[in-house]
Amino acid sequence: MKGPVLVVAGNTYREVGRDRMLHLLGALVVGFVLFSWVLGWLNPEEADQVRHLVDFGLAGVNLFGLLMAALLGSSLLRREMERRTLYTVLCREVTRTEFVLGKYLGLVGVFATGLALVAVLMVLYFAIFGAAPGWPLVAAIYGNLLEIAVLTAASVLLGSFTTPALSAIGTVALWLVGHNTETLLEYLQMTGKEALEIPFQTLYYAFPNLSDFNYRLAASFELPVPPSVLAFATVYAVLWVGLFLGAASLFFRRRELP
């Protein structure tokens, strides 16, 4: 007997999995990965060609993952409320927290499936080109999944109290800031401006450091990614997801259902 969280997750998985927009974005990712071969061709150095394949393929996965997390995550709860489908759900022995968690897990499950398919595609692609795919590539895609999980949680949080458009913008802003926190600290060290110290430090601690999920450099230069790093990253991701979803369920509980 499954708990209500898994039941809601399974239902969300099926519902989102049939979404046309998702299929379109997925096709775009596949097209981008295939096209990255052409882009790599522009480089005369052969060693760089394979590196470009990996770089552009993983960048495409990252960008489209951001797009999907921002668009689908922000409308997750709003769609339920607009279509009033959650009345028959919440009248049962399901708390709102369980509901939010279930919807989130279903959505992330869809993303994980998509990423797994892309991973298989990329491994096959490399096999065709004769380059060994290697463990770092899989690690980079797993890191991307963790990043998408955190972004989706942030998107759900934002969607629980603002409109989908604003929360999508907020998610993109979070992605930008999250990837640049270390760059900003570096800038701080370079310039040494006192006035920027507090704001940048605040940004560093208040936002998830998304570059901790970034193993694309290791994938393109075939550097090892130790499993301990992946374990730390998973724990870090779970912490941030818990934080965001906890806040989201708080907002959702206060929400007046129409």
Place this chain on the structure above:
Amino acid sequence: MSEVAVRVDGLRKSYRSGFWRRRSETLRGVSFSVPAGRAVGYLGANGVGKTTTLKILVGLLEADGGTAEVLGMPVHDPACRRRVGFLPENPYFYEHLTAREAMRFYGGLSRMEDRAVEARTLPLLEKVGLAAAADRRLGEFSKGMRQRLGVAQALLHDPELLILDEPMSGLDPFGRLLVKDLILEERAKGKTIFFSSHILGDVEEVCDFAVIIADGRVTASGTVQGLLGAGVAEYEVAVRGAGPAAFEAAAPGRVRFFRQDGELTRGRLPGDLDPAALHASVAAAGGVVVELVPRRESLEDLFVRTGGTATGGDAGAGAGRKSP
């Protein structure tokens, strides 16, 4: 099992709406109780707060004040909903599911075993008349079909208490008969049914008790018999060969309604009429009384009398209260 299935005391709820977030009080201290094992109707005009009360009972909304208990447990405790079945007004479902999958989904949410869900799905769908559409996607369902599925999902986990919001809306007469039979069947099994409706005839047929809400408060509650009172409320009279003047003579100034029906003249006269006097006055006018049918007060009359025409909220003033 306690004797009272639902107990509500002093429930208050207000909404904020509009740009300036103005408050409008929907419920202003609603108190009633629903005895166990009975079918109880919850009556009121559109917008007075019936749906709000029901949603508070099922935990979809939080009240601003007052207490509500369902099956002996406070409403905000999710455990109480294990034994409650709810049918929302105009239910909506996930369009990508078939009816069977939807039942499986709801069964899983109610922590039922898959086998138990399987065993109950088809009989329930047959009972509500959806057996033929069991494998069609819910996106293709008509409003009536959705309503029936809503009833089915409310019954799926065999709850002790059924809370139904306008269960008969959107249904054709066969559907309404179906739902009425279901309610009676469940009541016979010892379940409690608490449903809201503005179709008073249905409530009269099915319910033992009724609670009437108007203007954010309960204006009347009790057994249907008690509410309507014993005795004759009025007579329906049909006379041939005499005009309205004959009625006037029998009960001057208190004739409520009359119309010509071919060669018959019909009217309604108050219940304290003396039938002999009527026969006399009609005979004097040269006619003959064809029909003399005593009628009790209907809920509709009660409703109108207790000010149920208000549109709820601020507007309108409640009429006199009749204590249970």
Place this chain on the structure above:
Amino acid sequence: MTAGGWAVTGLAFAAGICGQVLVQGPTGRDKDLPWIEGWMQEDLPSWGRGPLGHANQVRASRRLHAAPSSMAFRLSAGGVKEAAADALWLTVLPRLGRSWVEPERKGAWIEAVTTAMTDANPRALTPVIYAAYFLEGIERRHPAIERVLERAMEAREKAPFEEPRRANAASWQLPEVLGMNLYMFGTPEEKKRAVLWLREAAAMPTCPDLVIDFIAAFRAREGSPLEGWELWIHRAFQAENPEFRRAYLEEADRARLAALRRWASAAEARRTPPAWPSTVDEVLAEAPEPERLTWDSLPRRRAAVAEGVLLHPDTRDIEIPSLTARLEKEGLEDLRLLLRHFELTNGRKAASLADLDSFSHRPVAPPPRHGTRWGLNPATGEPEVVPDLADPRSRR
């Protein structure tokens, strides 16, 4: 945070980044935007001094192809820095070879884009090496070459959950390119620095042997014949694999032996009548002056050069026995394999090593000791080392 707060934050961020990118200046030709120049050079002098300052000076010029400031590039690329750097490289690549309307700006542009690419993707060496090459084409000792290569060598990367470290610490290409540039086109002072860079390149474990041989060769021409020996020893001490270490030490011995043999010949010629030196000190006395001066301050180096050396007056040879033994063993093994190959191919055993001459094969180096040659023992059919009576140095 309210919706309004989010909107303001997002808009502010976007505006900041757009502002950075806008300030880059015109991307085409002949577009005068004096207000930007004036603003940057007069009203905001701090811009010119900050870390963005150098790039700002580049951008302030007219008719320059667009070059992003490194910080703005990284900030706006977000999570796809590596791919953005690659994309930038692909757009830069075709323009590198073209001639510019104002060629003196080309160097500044190359430096600006290479800086942006290096900061975003520190491990990509191709852009840096190409940049150095094209800068060399503009001006042989272009000042930007050193800056670009040093920046790439110093570039830091931070792996997740680890401390930042130098990304290209194990790269041999960068110090080699810099060293070669300084050596070929620099002043004598710069040549000294060049040698340090080349040594750093040669010390890297992945540096190809060819590079070491090359460096040893031209340093020998300058009077440092033991440069190769030093580089190989440096390599050996960096190697962790004992097999590799043994191979590097063997190469070092070979380099040392070659130098010692030349000095011994010089010592022999100096004597009247010419006679083979009888002590190792006489041989070492023939070393060039820069080397001898080093030995004054580093006696242990002198001892290492002289270690295990045997003089053979009869064959006029100088030998390092451990090296000799290894080389002989390897040569015999090679010959054995060749004979076996011959037997399998031709169906009969070789009668003498002359049979192998018709058999095309990779030449086997002669035995290491002077006055010896390879022979075939007719009894056992195995190769062996025999004295070479034809060699004038053989006195046996």
